[in-house]
Amino acid sequence: MRKPLVAANWKMHGSDQFLETYFPALEQAIDSDKVEVVIFPPAVYLQKAAGLCQQLQAGAQDVSQHSEGAFTGEVSATMVSDVGCRYVLVGHSERRIRHRESSKTVAEKFLAAVGQGLVPVLCVGESLEEREANRTLAVVQSQIQSVIDLAGLEQLTNAVIAYEPVWAIGTGKTASPEQAQEVHRAIRDMLGPAGQHTRIVYGGSVKAENAMTLFNQPDIDGGLVGGASLKVDEFAAICGSV
Ligand code: PEP
Numbered sequence: 001m002r003k004p005l006v007a008a009n010w011k012m013h014g015s016d017q018f019l020e021t022y023f024p025a026l027e028q029a030i031d032s033d034k035v036e037v038v039i040f041p042p043a044v045y046l047q048k049a050a051g052l053c054q055q056l057q058a059g060a061q062d063v064s065q066h067s068e069g070a071f072t073g074e075v076s077a078t079m080v081s082d083v084g085c086r087y088v089l090v091g092h093s094e095r096r097i098r099h100r101e102s103s104k105t106v107a108e109k110f111l112a113a114v115g116q117g118l119v120p121v122l123c124v125g126e127s128l129e130e131r132e133a134n135r136t137l138a139v140v141q142s143q144i145q146s147v148i149d150l151a152g153l154e155q156l157t158n159a160v161i162a163y164e165p166v167w168a169i170g171t172g173k174t175a176s177p178e179q180a181q182e183v184h185r186a187i188r189d190m191l192g193p194a195g196q197h198t199r200i201v202y203g204g205s206v207k208a209e210n211a212m213t214l215f216n217q218p219d220i221d222g223g224l225v226g227g228a229s230l231k232v233d234e235f236a237a238i239c240g241s242v
Contacts, residue, residue, distance in 0.1 A: 004215065004222040004242035005160060005199050007038040007121065008229030009061065009089065014041050016048070022232050023052035029236035030055060035222070037239050038087045038121075039229075043075050050084030059087025059121070062095055065108035077116035088113045089224075091123045091143065093166045103146035111151045114159070121160040121224065122147060123203070124187075128167035136165075137186050144190060157194035160201060161187055162224040168204025170226060175204055177213045177220075184219035208234045211241035 014022075019041065030037050032055035040061045041049050049058035064074035080088055090113060091106035101109075106122070113120040124143040126136045140163065147156055163183050165175050175183075180202045188195045202214050203224030214220055222242055229235045 002197060002199050002221045003036055004034070005036045005038065005201055006222045006235075006239045006242060007040060007059070007087075007162075007201065007224045008235055009040045009092070009203075009224055009226045010042065010230065011061070011094070011226060012042055013230055014045060016045070019045055019048055019052060023049070023056065025232045026236055026239075027054050027056060029232075030239050032056075035239050035242045040087070040089055046080065046085055047083040053084075057087060058085045059089065059118075060085055061089050061092065063088045063090065063109050063113055063118070065105060065112050067112065077112045077118055080113075081116045081118055086119055087160075088118050088120055089123060089162075090120045093123060093125055093164060093169060097166070103143050104150075106143070107146045107150040110147050110155070110159070114151060114155050119159055121162050121201075122156070123162045123164050123224070125164040125166050125169075125204070131165065131167065136183060140183060140187065141190055144187065153191065154194065157191050157198045160199045162201050162203050163187060164203035164224060170205070172205050174206065174210050174214070175202070177217050180214060181217040181219055184217065188219050206238060208237035208241070211238045215242050 038057045040059050060080045063077050090109040095101045110120045124140045126139040130139045184200045199221040201222040206223040206225045207228045
Protein backbone atom coordinates (compact mmCIF):
# COMPACT_ATOMS: atom_id res chain seq x y z
CA MET A 1 0.00 0.00 0.00
CA ARG A 2 1.53 3.32 -1.07
CA LYS A 3 1.00 6.22 1.33
CA PRO A 4 -0.02 9.29 -0.68
CA LEU A 5 2.43 12.17 -0.74
CA VAL A 6 1.59 15.80 -1.48
CA ALA A 7 4.41 18.34 -1.74
CA ALA A 8 4.56 22.12 -1.91
CA ASN A 9 7.23 23.69 -4.10
CA TRP A 10 7.37 27.31 -2.98
CA LYS A 11 10.02 28.09 -5.63
CA MET A 12 11.47 31.58 -4.85
CA HIS A 13 8.57 32.71 -2.68
CA GLY A 14 8.08 33.10 1.05
CA SER A 15 9.55 34.98 3.98
CA ASP A 16 10.35 34.40 7.62
CA GLN A 17 6.92 35.72 8.56
CA PHE A 18 5.20 33.56 5.93
CA LEU A 19 6.74 30.41 7.43
CA GLU A 20 5.47 31.36 10.86
CA THR A 21 1.87 31.57 9.75
CA TYR A 22 1.88 28.85 7.08
CA PHE A 23 3.39 25.94 9.02
CA PRO A 24 1.12 26.05 12.11
CA ALA A 25 -1.97 26.54 9.93
CA LEU A 26 -1.10 23.56 7.75
CA GLU A 27 -0.17 21.39 10.75
CA GLN A 28 -3.69 21.97 12.05
CA ALA A 29 -5.31 21.07 8.76
CA ILE A 30 -3.63 17.81 7.76
CA ASP A 31 -3.81 14.23 8.97
CA SER A 32 -0.39 12.62 8.59
CA ASP A 33 -1.88 9.13 8.99
CA LYS A 34 -3.56 9.64 5.62
CA VAL A 35 -1.07 11.73 3.68
CA GLU A 36 2.60 12.60 3.88
CA VAL A 37 3.06 16.33 3.30
CA VAL A 38 6.42 17.82 2.34
CA ILE A 39 7.22 21.54 2.04
CA PHE A 40 10.05 22.71 -0.21
CA PRO A 41 10.86 26.30 0.80
CA PRO A 42 13.88 28.28 -0.47
CA ALA A 43 17.17 26.98 0.97
CA VAL A 44 17.70 29.86 3.42
CA TYR A 45 14.52 28.85 5.27
CA LEU A 46 15.21 25.11 5.49
CA GLN A 47 16.50 25.07 9.04
CA LYS A 48 13.63 27.15 10.32
CA ALA A 49 11.13 25.06 8.33
CA ALA A 50 12.50 21.81 9.74
CA GLY A 51 12.18 23.24 13.25
CA LEU A 52 8.53 24.12 12.65
CA CYS A 53 7.62 20.62 11.40
CA GLN A 54 5.55 18.29 13.54
CA GLN A 55 3.52 16.16 11.15
CA LEU A 56 4.96 17.97 8.12
CA GLN A 57 8.34 17.34 6.49
CA ALA A 58 10.69 19.87 4.93
CA GLY A 59 12.91 19.43 1.91
CA ALA A 60 15.29 21.32 -0.36
CA GLN A 61 14.39 22.45 -3.88
CA ASP A 62 17.78 21.45 -5.23
CA VAL A 63 21.10 19.98 -4.07
CA SER A 64 24.65 20.01 -5.35
CA GLN A 65 26.08 16.88 -6.94
CA HIS A 66 29.35 17.66 -5.12
CA SER A 67 30.00 16.82 -1.49
CA GLU A 68 31.97 20.00 -0.68
CA GLY A 69 34.40 22.47 -2.17
CA ALA A 70 34.62 25.63 -4.21
CA PHE A 71 31.03 25.72 -5.47
CA THR A 72 29.78 29.20 -4.62
CA GLY A 73 26.07 29.33 -3.91
CA GLU A 74 25.58 25.57 -3.80
CA VAL A 75 24.17 23.52 -0.94
CA SER A 76 25.32 19.94 -0.34
CA ALA A 77 23.23 16.91 0.61
CA THR A 78 25.09 16.72 3.93
CA MET A 79 23.99 20.28 4.71
CA VAL A 80 20.37 19.55 3.81
CA SER A 81 20.41 16.54 6.09
CA ASP A 82 22.29 18.44 8.81
CA VAL A 83 19.49 21.00 9.17
CA GLY A 84 16.89 18.27 9.65
CA CYS A 85 15.46 17.73 6.17
CA ARG A 86 14.69 14.36 4.64
CA TYR A 87 13.58 15.18 1.08
CA VAL A 88 15.12 16.94 -1.88
CA LEU A 89 13.80 17.81 -5.34
CA VAL A 90 16.10 16.88 -8.19
CA GLY A 91 15.64 17.66 -11.86
CA HIS A 92 12.83 20.18 -11.60
CA SER A 93 12.17 21.42 -15.14
CA GLU A 94 13.03 24.99 -14.13
CA ARG A 95 16.51 23.74 -13.25
CA ARG A 96 16.80 21.47 -16.29
CA ILE A 97 15.80 24.32 -18.62
CA ARG A 98 16.96 27.57 -16.97
CA HIS A 99 20.07 26.19 -15.32
CA ARG A 100 20.81 23.77 -18.16
CA GLU A 101 20.98 20.72 -15.93
CA SER A 102 21.43 17.64 -18.08
CA SER A 103 19.94 14.27 -17.17
CA LYS A 104 23.47 13.19 -16.23
CA THR A 105 23.79 16.08 -13.75
CA VAL A 106 20.35 15.29 -12.37
CA ALA A 107 21.41 11.66 -11.89
CA GLU A 108 24.55 12.82 -10.05
CA LYS A 109 22.42 15.00 -7.76
CA PHE A 110 20.12 12.04 -7.14
CA LEU A 111 23.11 9.90 -6.17
CA ALA A 112 24.52 12.62 -3.88
CA ALA A 113 21.13 12.81 -2.12
CA VAL A 114 20.73 9.07 -1.53
CA GLY A 115 24.36 8.90 -0.42
CA GLN A 116 23.39 11.10 2.53
CA GLY A 117 20.20 9.21 3.31
CA LEU A 118 17.91 11.82 1.74
CA VAL A 119 14.86 10.84 -0.30
CA PRO A 120 15.04 12.42 -3.74
CA VAL A 121 11.89 13.49 -5.54
CA LEU A 122 12.99 13.01 -9.15
CA CYS A 123 11.10 15.36 -11.50
CA VAL A 124 10.60 14.27 -15.09
CA GLY A 125 8.40 15.52 -17.89
CA GLU A 126 8.11 16.43 -21.54
CA SER A 127 7.83 19.80 -23.29
CA LEU A 128 4.81 20.69 -25.41
CA GLU A 129 6.84 20.12 -28.57
CA GLU A 130 7.82 16.66 -27.38
CA ARG A 131 4.21 15.79 -26.51
CA GLU A 132 3.01 16.98 -29.91
CA ALA A 133 5.68 14.85 -31.56
CA ASN A 134 4.40 11.80 -29.62
CA ARG A 135 7.66 11.60 -27.72
CA THR A 136 6.28 11.89 -24.18
CA LEU A 137 7.02 8.35 -23.03
CA ALA A 138 10.42 8.24 -24.73
CA VAL A 139 11.49 11.51 -23.08
CA VAL A 140 10.29 10.54 -19.61
CA GLN A 141 11.78 7.05 -19.88
CA SER A 142 15.13 8.44 -20.96
CA GLN A 143 15.20 10.92 -18.03
CA ILE A 144 14.50 8.03 -15.67
CA GLN A 145 16.97 5.68 -17.37
CA SER A 146 19.80 8.18 -16.72
CA VAL A 147 19.16 7.81 -12.98
CA ILE A 148 18.90 4.02 -13.19
CA ASP A 149 22.20 3.88 -15.10
CA LEU A 150 24.06 5.85 -12.42
CA ALA A 151 22.27 5.02 -9.17
CA GLY A 152 20.65 1.65 -9.91
CA LEU A 153 17.02 0.60 -10.08
CA GLU A 154 16.72 -0.12 -6.37
CA GLN A 155 17.65 3.41 -5.34
CA LEU A 156 15.06 4.74 -7.73
CA THR A 157 12.26 2.50 -6.54
CA ASN A 158 12.93 3.75 -2.98
CA ALA A 159 12.68 7.37 -4.10
CA VAL A 160 9.68 9.42 -5.25
CA ILE A 161 9.08 10.29 -8.90
CA ALA A 162 7.18 13.43 -9.91
CA TYR A 163 5.74 13.43 -13.41
CA GLU A 164 5.47 17.10 -14.35
CA PRO A 165 4.70 17.90 -17.98
CA VAL A 166 6.62 21.11 -18.67
CA TRP A 167 3.66 22.58 -20.58
CA ALA A 168 1.49 22.24 -17.46
CA ILE A 169 3.82 23.93 -14.97
CA GLY A 170 2.63 27.37 -13.97
CA THR A 171 0.49 27.65 -17.08
CA GLY A 172 -2.94 26.80 -15.68
CA LYS A 173 -3.10 23.88 -18.16
CA THR A 174 -3.32 20.53 -16.42
CA ALA A 175 -2.79 17.14 -18.00
CA SER A 176 -6.10 15.32 -18.08
CA PRO A 177 -6.36 12.52 -15.52
CA GLU A 178 -6.14 10.02 -18.41
CA GLN A 179 -3.04 11.65 -19.91
CA ALA A 180 -1.32 11.69 -16.51
CA GLN A 181 -2.37 8.12 -15.68
CA GLU A 182 -0.95 6.84 -18.98
CA VAL A 183 2.48 8.28 -18.17
CA HIS A 184 2.39 7.19 -14.53
CA ARG A 185 1.54 3.64 -15.60
CA ALA A 186 4.39 3.62 -18.13
CA ILE A 187 6.81 4.82 -15.44
CA ARG A 188 5.61 2.13 -13.02
CA ASP A 189 5.94 -0.56 -15.70
CA MET A 190 9.48 0.59 -16.33
CA LEU A 191 10.38 0.08 -12.65
CA GLY A 192 9.37 -3.59 -12.64
CA PRO A 193 7.86 -5.40 -9.62
CA ALA A 194 9.61 -3.12 -7.06
CA GLY A 195 7.86 -0.17 -8.68
CA GLN A 196 4.61 -1.31 -7.06
CA HIS A 197 5.68 0.46 -3.87
CA THR A 198 7.22 3.55 -5.53
CA ARG A 199 5.27 6.75 -5.12
CA ILE A 200 4.72 8.55 -8.40
CA VAL A 201 3.14 11.97 -7.97
CA TYR A 202 1.76 14.38 -10.55
CA GLY A 203 2.67 18.06 -10.89
CA GLY A 204 1.46 20.77 -13.21
CA SER A 205 -1.20 23.33 -12.26
CA VAL A 206 -2.72 21.14 -9.55
CA LYS A 207 -5.42 23.07 -7.68
CA ALA A 208 -8.06 22.23 -5.12
CA GLU A 209 -10.63 21.96 -7.91
CA ASN A 210 -8.76 19.38 -10.03
CA ALA A 211 -6.75 17.49 -7.39
CA MET A 212 -9.30 14.82 -6.60
CA THR A 213 -9.85 13.59 -10.15
CA LEU A 214 -6.11 13.39 -10.68
CA PHE A 215 -5.41 11.64 -7.36
CA ASN A 216 -8.20 9.14 -8.03
CA GLN A 217 -6.21 7.60 -10.88
CA PRO A 218 -4.73 4.23 -9.88
CA ASP A 219 -1.09 5.14 -10.50
CA ILE A 220 -1.17 8.73 -9.21
CA ASP A 221 -0.01 8.72 -5.60
CA GLY A 222 -0.33 12.43 -4.85
CA GLY A 223 0.98 15.70 -6.20
CA LEU A 224 3.77 18.24 -6.42
CA VAL A 225 2.16 21.66 -6.24
CA GLY A 226 3.71 25.01 -7.12
CA GLY A 227 1.52 28.12 -7.33
CA ALA A 228 -1.46 26.72 -5.42
CA SER A 229 0.77 25.65 -2.53
CA LEU A 230 1.35 29.29 -1.57
CA LYS A 231 -2.24 29.63 -0.36
CA VAL A 232 -2.34 27.54 2.78
CA ASP A 233 -6.11 26.91 2.67
CA GLU A 234 -6.01 25.79 -0.92
CA PHE A 235 -2.97 23.60 -0.32
CA ALA A 236 -4.62 22.03 2.73
CA ALA A 237 -7.65 21.25 0.56
CA ILE A 238 -5.36 19.61 -2.01
CA CYS A 239 -3.76 17.50 0.75
CA GLY A 240 -7.24 16.52 1.87
CA SER A 241 -8.13 15.33 -1.64
CA VAL A 242 -5.93 12.23 -1.57
C1 PEP B 1 6.03 22.91 -9.94
O1 PEP B 1 6.71 23.92 -10.03
O2 PEP B 1 6.53 21.85 -9.59
C2 PEP B 1 4.61 23.00 -10.26
C3 PEP B 1 3.93 21.91 -10.42
O3 PEP B 1 4.09 24.28 -10.40
P1 PEP B 1 2.54 24.67 -10.62
O4 PEP B 1 1.73 23.87 -9.66
O5 PEP B 1 2.48 26.13 -10.35
O6 PEP B 1 2.20 24.33 -12.05
